[in-house]
Amino acid sequence: MQKLKYIFILIAFVAACKTSQDIPKRGTNLTEAEFYSAFTEATKYALIGNYNGDFGSLRKALQLYKFCMNASPEKSAPYYQISNIYLTFNDIPKAKSYAQIAYELEDTNSWYILHLANIYQYEKNLDSLIYFYEKLVNVSNKPEYEYNLALFYSSNKEYDKSMALTKKLEEKYAGSRELYLIKHRNYAGMNQPDSAIYELENLILLFPDQFENYGMLAEYLSEINQYERSSEVYKELLRIEPDNGLANLSYGDFYLKQGLKDSALYYYKRGFASTDISIEDKIGILYNYMYDKNQIVSDSSFIIPLQKVLEDNYSDPRANALGAEYYLQAQKYDLALLELEKAINNGSKNYIIWEQYVMIANFTTKHDKVKNIYSDALKKFPDEINLYIFGGYSLYMLEEYDSILKYEAAGRAIKPLEREQKIQYLNLLADAYRAVDSIAISDSIYEEILIIDPGNLLIRNNYSYYLSVRGIQLERAEELSRLTIKKEPNNATYLDTYGWILFKQGKYKDALKYVEAAIKNGAYNNAEVLDHYGDIMFALGRCSDAVEAWEEAIKYDNELTTKLSEKIEEAKSNNCND
CATH class of the missing domain: 1.20.5 (Single alpha-helices involved in coiled-coils or other helix-helix interfaces)
Structure with a gap:
């Protein structure tokens, strides 16, 4: 039997050159040879631009085609090519406008008709799409156009027209799988389930080795609530091919729709253990369940067992990353950290994994874990300032000050930096230098921060307090601190700092006033x-x-x-x- 092939049509540039030669000229200044010389040059630029993705060449082509269009407005080819270029530029209105002119100048050119039809298909304008496909089948005898038109009729619920065209195609392509599918689709749309089932059963008889036919039948039976028959089809398919991943997943979906989560999980596990579905697709399925709040399976009793199947079958950090993301959503930070650690041990080169690991370890005060990977992280991602900041904070808590300062030059070299990131990093360095008694360097970094952000209240408070503790530059300390209580007069920390500076200046009564205010504002237990x-x-x-x-x-x-x-x-x- 002959087989009808469903072909997606690509419009070629050369098609436009097959333009009618008997349209009368209307006052052009170009000879025919000059026109085609310019048109050929334009087409050369267009081909180069499309092949290399070079918009500059496409713009040159556009200029030359418009030159041809203005010189010979009666010729359809320039309009068609201009439309193609605007389509590449994603300027759909202009593409459609020029395509319409090309069609009006030569309304029997199948390439022009198909081009307009494709634009309407992009716009999801089904009525106009069908109109031009009807034109297309009248000027071309290609069966794929009739097949597509039958599909479009079906999509537009014009089932009688779709069936008539399908019947015509069957006279030449009897036994075509694609035609059985259109008939099934039409009968399903017309609410004739027996006929819709019959077409799929015929497919199975004709193509017993194409297991997706079983799946379509089982899914359709499930859709029309014939669950027992659907289950029998799935069982037959899995008897023939028990390791078919898609079949197992489809059977799992069958049980999910009935709320039978345990049975669904059994077949999902089998599907996830199969080798005929990529890990990318399996991860995509789990992400869909994780983020679809309407799913009845967005909980650990379904997600985690399937994620575990992926971990057992793949040494792929993406499987661990998925588990980490789930646990983060559930605010189970220790388990998320464990999954991120597995991802790193499995060779993850994804910066986000490393950053999340450092930040979560920081947040959960597991600073030793950060210490263990800090050097490796900075070697892999030397330009990521957050690793220096949050990793450095963990090292600071472990009193590993020299390890922070060791990478100062690399951290300072990162450019550009957001202002807040730069301030955070410089603050960390200032604290580290203060901790190793490099007081002068620490003070200079605080002053550096205040040049960047003179209104930073936290830096003003901390720096002024450190100065007061050492009993130096008390006037500078008092000036820095004064702004903090002006901006936040009820902040207990800032009030205490200002009072302490006044105390160090010997202004005891004034100092008492501010420290008492600090106690009244919440520092009574400090x-x-x-x-x-x-x-x-x-x-x-x-x-x-x-x-x-x-x-x-x-x-x-x-x-x-x-x-x-x-x-x-x-x-x-x-x-x-x-």
Whole structure:
């Protein structure tokens, strides 16, 4: 038997040259030879532009075609080629406008008709698409055009027309699989399920080795609620080919639609263990379930077992990344971290995996895990500042200050940086230098940050406090801190810093005012603030209040016991003016 092939038509440039030669000329200034010389040159640029993706060449072609069009407006070919170029530029209105002119000048040219039809298909304008396909089958005897038209009739619910055209095609292409599919589609659309089933059953008889035919029949039976018959077809298909991945997944979908999740999972596992479906497709299926809130399977009892099948069958970091993403959504950060670690061990070159690993380890205070990969991460991704920042923070918490400073030159060399990223990184460096007693360098970095962002309240607060602790540049410290309490007058941390700077300047009564405000604004249980409060009280000669403040501080931080006990003893032995 002859077989009808469904062909997607590509419109060739050369087709436009098959233009009618008997259209009368209307005052052109070009000879025929000059016209075709310019047209040929334009076509050369168009071919080069399309082949190389070179829009410059296409623009040159457009100019030359428009020159040809203006010189000989009665010739259809330039309009057609201009339309093609505008289609490449994705300018659909202009493409359609020039295509329409080409068609009007030569309305029996099959390439022009097909070109217009393709534009309407892109626009999803089914009525206009059908109109031009009807024109097309009248000027061309290619069976693929009739086949496509039958499909379009069916899509437009013009089933009688589709069936008539299919019957005509069957006279020449009896036994064509594609024609059985159109008839099935038409009968299903006309709500004639017995006939729709008959066409698919015939397909199975004629093409018993094409297992997708079983799948289509089973799916259709399921759609019309004939579940028992559908199940029998699936069972027969899996008896013939038990490892068919698509068949197992389809049978799994069959059970999902009935809410039978356990049975669905059984067949999904078989489908995911098959080798005839790519890992990309399997991962895509799981992502679909993860992000489709209407799915009844977007929970760990379905997603995780299938993800585990992927991990068992592939040493592919993408399978681990999928598991990590699921656990992140579920806010199960320890499990997400474990999956990201597996992805890294499986050789992931995806920067996002490494960044997520560092950030989650940071967030969950598993700083040792960051330390173990920090050097490798920076070698693989030397230009990713977030690794320096968040990885560096973990190292800072581990007191691995030299490891942070080791990569300072590389981190500073990254350009361009967003302002906030640069500030975060410089702040980390300043803290690290302060921790290793490189105070001058630390101070210079804080000053560098303030040049970039003079209004940064956090940097102003921290830097001014460090200056006050060392008892230096107190005027500079007071100036920096003053803006913080102006901008945030109820911030307990900023109030305490400003009060402490005033204390270091010997302004005890003013200092008391701000530290008391800090306590009233939430710092009543902050041991450091209470320690400052005690120091101010002692300086004011109010020893009993100082002792009370220090004793309260010890309750909130017993690591201060030794230091504050000495202060308490001194206060008690001192003759204060209480």
